[in-house]
Amino acid sequence: MALAHIISPKWRTTLSRARQSQGGRGKAIVMGTVGLVFWLAVFGVLYRVLRYFRGVEEIGPLLAGKLLGLVLLSFLSILILSNVITALSSFFLAKDLDLLVSSPVDWIHVYLAKLGETAVHSSWMVALMAVPIFTAYGIVYDGGWLFGPFVVSVFIPLLLFPAVVGSALTLILVNVFPARRTRDLLSIIAIAAAGGVVLLFRLIRPEQLARPEGFRNLLDFITVLRTPTSPFLPSEWATDSVMGYLVGPFDPLALVLLWSSAGATIVVGALLHWKLYASGYTKAQEGAERFIRGWVWQRVLGPIFHPLSVAKREFVIKDLKLFFRDTTQWSQLILLGVLVVIYLFNIKALPLFSGEQVPFALVTIVSFLNLGLAGFVLAAIAARFIFPAISLEGRQMWLLRSSPLNLRAMLWSKYWVGTIPLLVLALLITILTNVLLQASTFMMAVGVSTIILLTLAMSAMALGLGAVFPQFDTENAAQIPTSYGGLVFMMSTIALLAAVIVIEAAPVYAYLQAASRGEPIPISTTMLGAFALVAVLCLGATTVALYVGLRRIEAMEF
């Protein structure tokens, strides 16, 4: 009863938020459709793979089990990391803690309520992701109606383990370091680890494993498949339970192990909480020592932005300082670096130059389509870094609106602070990929000019739509792009990208035909018209987006 009472404000808040959310039914339909498409895509791919496995004699079920084991192991790793970070907020930094800690509430109820909160916040996405995966397994291996409840009974302890372990790790860390410092440290470690894993996975070129010459003999292969990867991990017990249920023989030991160990972990976690929470919570109240050499920034950036008006200059410098002093913001640059390296690596790894004759047409087409792909990557980056710009000003809007700051100057500063780095990145990706592809001068010129126009437009759209769909309540910038407005931005950008690619397809095709016949570039009205249309479209999108954004900011009330 007491536990339910502690949790009740959370779910009541969630319910009210759902009722009051902007967009109502339309938003729910869009989000639901996107979610459904994603689910269907995951289900479709896995269904085909599992159908194929099922058709392979002897090793089919082993492969399916191995795949499930890998998936659940990845889930477990992601969940531990995510729980560590979430536990820091829910156990030590949440706003309701002062009330809970000062009230006569039993410590075990506080622990269980906060553990539940941590588990739900960290696991909902993984749980949703697991639905199409288990559905595919259930359908391919004829799991029957009881398979659903069975999977739930397997999955719940699998979610509880990382929640308890993550919370316990956080509890120990907070007792050693100040909570806010720990949060910064963890964000960097988490992002660097995620980036490292993705990079490593790509650089080992997993596509080579599919080549048959990689296996020396079948028996070795089966032996490897039969060996449990991690026999002491809950993910392995969960895999054994599920595969035992689906293909037999079913051994209840794995399920018993899962539940009994989850129960035991919660007991150990609760004991740790009992012993260490009070001291950890006290330490978490200490502010981290944050003396800043502000003059360094002023000396370096002041002269660079000196030609700007005072208000614009101070705004730009302020935005740069806030970005580089916020670990949750700048640490994302690590992922960005990884993304660029993988992107370039993928282009380099394309089997275009493996034959004796380099097909000119293929290189031109890849170079052209690369424009769309690079545009998509840039759109994702704009969504992460430029879209939240207006939302992040929310709490300080009293200052901006009560001062004689021209809102146009604010928008101008935010636009260029976001656009210039994006433009540098866009040019870097486009020029390097075209050099790697050994594309012609014509394609290089088309690529560079188009990506400049697209970057200007996407940046403006991110800022404009960020003002139309602001998230003033969210303090974490990383959550803002995942909102409904973020989705609208991504869809609008993809529509713009598609339009640009379709319009430019005609002149590029004409160039390709002429070049293959050894003729000079056919500069025609159609070609010039197509490029002019792209320019008008992109510059139009830039102007309209910035205008709408400005009007929206002017109309905002706080």
Add this chain to the structure above:
Amino acid sequence: MIQLEGLTKQYGKFVAVNGIDMEVPTGELFGFLGPNGAGKTTTLRMIAGILRPTAGRVLLGGDDVQENPMAAKARLGYIPDRPFVYEKLTGAEFLRFVAGLYGQDGTVIEQRIDELLDLFELSVWKDELVEAYSHGMRQKLIISSALIHRPECIVVDEPMVGLDPKGARLLKDIFRQFVDRGGTVLMSTHTLEVAQAMCDRIAIIQNGNIVARGTIAELRHQTEAGDASLEELFLKLTGGGAMRELAAVLSD
């Protein structure tokens, strides 16, 4: 000088501020009192240009806040009730940024930053991020930011919240000196002793309407309250029912 003419703010059918007319002349410290939800903060936010009025207008030194916002806002220093500032800036950087918003920079501003931080005993914290500041320190920083550009008018919402007695006394002295030198202060507060001691004139707002205004003597005369204190006048004008309920609850 601050002038409000028929100032109205409606949220749907709810009228938060109902056609207020008010004038605070140069060299006056004007108190703006009222119960919770009476419309004080909404009025002050309209004066500061944060909220757009549904009807009416606000003039600061003769400039309309909606028609000529740059000129009007350049005359104003606004101190909100909730001190939200950029957590990742230091105190000095925040003041430099605010001065920049008013188009001011250079050595004059650097000197002014040092003076203000020194005045509010924040010099030691000058190069520390605002996220480490206490509520009272943030309040002092915001007060400093409202003074950095040497405004003609100050609009302040609950200035004493979070301030220690020394800080509160300092603020009273600053406001008094400010009006003595020809400045204008419009101050909303629930601290009636402060209002009685500091303000030249007072207006009491209830349900979006001004129910009384004038000096303490004029308010006493209007309400026929003899030599009652401001607290008694306030309760008489805004209804003492809530006070009686509170007393009943506490005695249970």
